[in-house]
Amino acid sequence: MVDLRTTYLGKTLKSPLVASASPLWERLDNIKRAEDAGAGAVVLFSLFEEQIRRERELLHYFLTHSADSHPEATTYAPEPTQYHAAPDQYLELIRKAKETTEIPIIASLNGATLGGWTTFAYKMQQAGADAIELNIYSIPTDPTVSGEEIERQTVDIVRAVKSIVTIPVAVKLSPYYSNMAHFAQKLDRAEVNALVLFNRFYQPDIDLETLDVTPNVILSTPQALRLPLTWIGILYGRVRAELAATSGVHTHEDALKLLLAGANVVQLTSALLKNGIDYLKTLEADMTRWLEEKEYDSVSQMRGSVSQVNASDPSAFERAQYMRALNSYQPNI
């Protein structure tokens, strides 16, 4: 029997297949189903900086903006005596998930700027989260902000969170940094426990009927796999932080490739949204079969075996191969 165990964020996981942040995990019964289907861990859906900031602010605004304006109506709504704003409900979900499952529960915080919201990580820890995944997600539109500044802000956020929690912290990044390896090292120095590569970048659409710019989520395709594969392969052995792959994992082959490149865990969302939570069982069975066929003893044995440092042709990860790849492409027309 192949040993599927892996380590990630201070825990030993029974499987490297991790359910990544998605709306599926807003429901407790889904989390339980993921565990039953073999997930090594679950990363809860993302709690956004804006939710922490804005939701309460909006409520506060609507309760106060028209208050004390008219003699007959000094307020227009009863003041709620208890608030289970999305953040509170999130904490409740962590608590319940911990009560009902055995697998690690990783809380996910999504933000872009330094602020009071980062203190919420502490509440997540208190609620029982085994680790925190920080999804640092900046869409810089201000041309005066340099790349260096953006990197600095990200490191500051990581440091702010690390300073208040004792549980491990992973950082989920976008691929759009000038030098991912350099930046990964910076995060390493900030003692981040894992890098999650990469988040799906928000790219809005235009509605031709209304001419509105509309948010539009497109599920990942297997092609998206290449980007994390590249960087995990390059970073493996070069950073102390553990590596988690996300984006584009749809089959057991995809997962295996990422593990071979050096990922500690492989996170899945689109595949589960498309095929259902129980698809985890299929993936695990297929992965086990491949490992058995190839006579691997364990996942840890094969992990990183085809990373840049271990690959038979390390240059395959570099620019030289780019030219070769282009040259090898034979158009059909």
Added chain:
Amino acid sequence: MSERVNAMIDGNEATARVAYQLSEVIAIYPITPSSAMGEWADEWASLNQPNLWGTVPQVIEMQSEGGAAGAVHGALQAGALSTTFTASQGLLLMIPNMYKIAGELTPVVIHVAARAIAAQGLSIYGDHADVMATRQTGWAMLSSTSVQEAHDFALIAHSATLRARIPFIHFFDGFRTSHEVNKIELLDNDDLRALIDEALIREHRQRALSPDHPVMRGTAQNPDVYFQARETVNPLYDAVPEIVQGVMDAFAARTGRAYKLYEYHGAPDAERVIVMMGSGCDAAHETVDYLMARGEKIGLLKVRLFRPFAAQLFVDALPSSVKSIAVLDRTKEPGSAGEPLYQDVVTALMEAWNGAAMPRVVGGRYGLSSKEFTPAMVKAVYDNLAAAKPKNHFTVGIIDDLGMTSLDVDNSFSVESDDTVRAIFYGLGSDGTVSANKNSIKIIGDDTPNFAQGYFFYDSKKSGTMTVSYLRFGPRPIRSNYAVNRANFIACHQDIFLEKYDLLNEAVDGAVFLLNTSQPADAAWDFLPRAMQQTMIDRNMSFYVIDADKVAKAAGMGGRINTVMQVCFFAISGVLPRQEAIDAIKHSIEKTFGKKGPEIVQKNLEAIDMTLDNMIHVPLPAAVSSVREFAPPVTSNAPAFVKNVEGAMLARRGDLLPVSALPNDGTYPTGTSQYEKRNLADQIPVWDPEICIQCGKCAMVCPHAVIRIKAYDAEQLNGAPETFKAVDARDTEFAGMKYTIQVAPEDCTGCGICVDVCPAKNKSAVALKAINMRPQPPLRDTERANWDFFTALPETDRTRIKVSSIRQQQMQQPLFEFPGACAGCGETPYLKMISQLFGDRTIIANATGCSSIYGGNLPTTPWAKNKEGRGPAWANSLFEDNAEFGLGIRVAVDKQADYARELLANLSSQIGELATAILEAKQSDEAELHEQRERVAQLKTILEGMDSDEASRLLSLADYLVRKSVWIVGGDGWAYDIGYGGLDHVLASGRNVKILVMDTEVYSNTGGQASKATPLAAVAKFAAGGKRTGKKDLGMMAMLYGHVYVARVALGAKDEQTLRAFLEAEAYDGPALIIAYSHCIAHGINMGTALKNQKAAVDSGQWLLYRYNPTRAEEGENPLSLDSKAPKLPLKEYLRMENRFKMLELSQPDTARRLFELAQDDVGERYAMYEYLANRAFRKAGDDKSGNGSH
């Protein structure tokens, strides 16, 4: 006994705290100014807060105060301890039950925030007209004068009623005691327990109706015994004074606060004594102290127990030295021998005086509708008593140049002591000034040994309202329960006020003036009007400025400048050492906002830290240098009455208007809001004619009718201002004509809903539309000139307008303009539409509520006239009777029209063909109406030349020969709840009345209490835990009559359907009911994009659109047209757009999930039912007896 705890609370809360603890069944209904007591009770019950006996009271909202009284009566008969809270008309509605409850000797207390009764006009403010109207019901009446007394007397009343078996009214002055925040010592449960005798509760339960020991009450009695039975209660009434005094004494033994039924304060050898009750006693009390210290032999007798009136105890309480007495009543009883307290005092003296010479007694009225009652007025009353022939039946506090009843008052007289700090703050409703001051006064009261008092005044408009906060604090208890008129600190939180108001009138020498302005500090002095500069120099004032908006924005608090201004006040006033004050504010912010999250707290804390660096002391120059003068309150073209009377009210000089200036029957001119230029908007819409598709939607949705459209001949453009915009009219009906959309820049409230609805986007930059918001100040002058030019253009010919399409219909002149409604109001566009379509021949009966306030609150009002002088005639009767009131109007109009036709028929031989033409005219469209008006004008000319009784009778009625429209309008509180019985009857009558229900799904005007229109899962006051039952289907109920035209509309979802419904309803010769979705500030939504909420309500199936037209049934068609498509938006998505639903998710997520699912089920079922009804085969009744026609 545990340690005494102090609290800074208002009279409503002080009362409700005790009433809640001592009750098991609490029936509530909102009415200003008592609503807050019910709201507290509902909130505590929703939190499962137990009463004194550890059980949570049942709090039940009723459909009216009459209903509340009935429920209380029932609860009492079934043995529960019960209470209710009310005021004004609400108390009047309880009277029938009050007789019963008293007749059955039932212990209960009604707590009343005493308020004026609607007479020549409605007033929400305080006086004793309501309680005095119940003095004959057999209830004991206990009057408290202050917040502390309201708290204490609530307990004394609950205790005494159990002992006496006589029901009690406990009353205090509305909009003084009810809303004054003062430092009081709280009673604890041990106090309550000590005063409430459990054995008496058991006796009360023992008397209850129970099948286990059955009795009957409510028998019908005959001449043989009724009289005697009525007299059986006398011993119980005789015992009341002693019982109440006994309770007061027991209370004093526990708390140290001693009260007497008739409490004398003053010189033991006083010769002049004032007798009064209510909050005015405190002003009199401090005046007595002041004048006594100066050797005056005067005194004050406070009446606590007004019913039963204990004549001997009253007389005994007077000093024997008294020579003259002034009895002050806070009510007016026209035609009486004197007001009630006066009459009782005279009777008591006649019956019980046994001293030497009987004192002379005079009566006077004061303080009606919260009119100020000050020490200067008290002194005037004592001065009157000192006169050789004191004026009797006088008034004090007004100038009565008609009946010459008023006393002269020397307003320079003041008794305020130097050790009391007195501050006035002028703010806007939306800037948080009042909230901040409530907070400040709590900090001072809670964190310092000072006594403190806060009182807050709001103007009657619902948008851009000015608020005035009056704060006092000092080392001694504060009795000065009148507005601060000697201020040593004045703050202006909005510099726009400086355009119109002199805010320094009340400043004392050496006072501080703090101004929030974006002007740089070196320009701030010259930003002040000349008169204010002069005052500052003359009174040697200090001047501080701050750009609070800048600080608030930098701290991320938007327009809420409250915290910033609060810090300035503490820093300047020195009530606490600076750091201590700042720590206290920070602490209070953490306490108040902590549960709302660290971000909100953090922003406030940042604002605090930034404030002091931004506050600047401006040294006072030696001379006046400003060129600014106050703007006149109304425009120069205003008629004399508007200028002199309404203008004075606008300029905050209404108190100085003499009696003769005012109409004696409550009749006021319409169309006066046009003269008040409020300049509220920072930004106003600007039309881009190149982009515009001339759809008319911007004008249609404008809640304040500031967007107008005209099509006119090109030559009219001669002399147009340079910036006046005009393009070719697009519609073929107006081919060759010019078209303009014009904005009234000074009347706009800046809500932006017009921009949101505009469907035309700029092809090169889609963020730009055909109408865009731009800063008002640089546009004000040019657009004012454009507006003036536009209004002088002839109105678009009504007979050419195709009224069935919004784009043309919106060219009709609105005869409802510039109301005092909220920015973005969802009701007013419907009223405006009525005024455009039918306004020149409409009478409106308006239920009390938001629409009667923004529609009829002085000084200026929005219902307007056209150039011919025609327009809606408007009246508000009551809240509960509006349908009946409107029906009365309809019947009267019909009768007079019938009689006019009879007379015309009789005179037809003399009038000739014209008579026939008039009698046979259809008047079904504008052209025919126009012709009929011309015929009637011709008829009147002929009649004037005739010399007969019939002719002259017909002349006085001839206008009724032009078809009139009667619209009965109001909100859901009226139509679904308090007025439903009447509404139902009016619908059943078959009469030709048109009813518009502006359904905001809550009692909007009183602050968002649930009605039967409130949907499932919505959080509202009185439904703090989310409404657990669905919305009443008023439309379906009306449809069941078969003969009622019913439509459900939502302007923001399908405007053409709305227009069609209004046209069909008016054309239908019978009762018509339109239920109109009206978004509201109480929904917790962005009012600038509220039409999206309307659309979502319809798209989700929450709000169905339909029209049920009995005329179609007559023609054999299915009368029901379902105008909504099958729900396509998950209901949750709509619910989550509105805070009223979201709040439930936040406070009770599990309940929300369940109720949201139920609501989704309801949507499906409701649509299926309506779809079935609209699609079923329909045959006219009688055509086919086997058919399933319903008509």
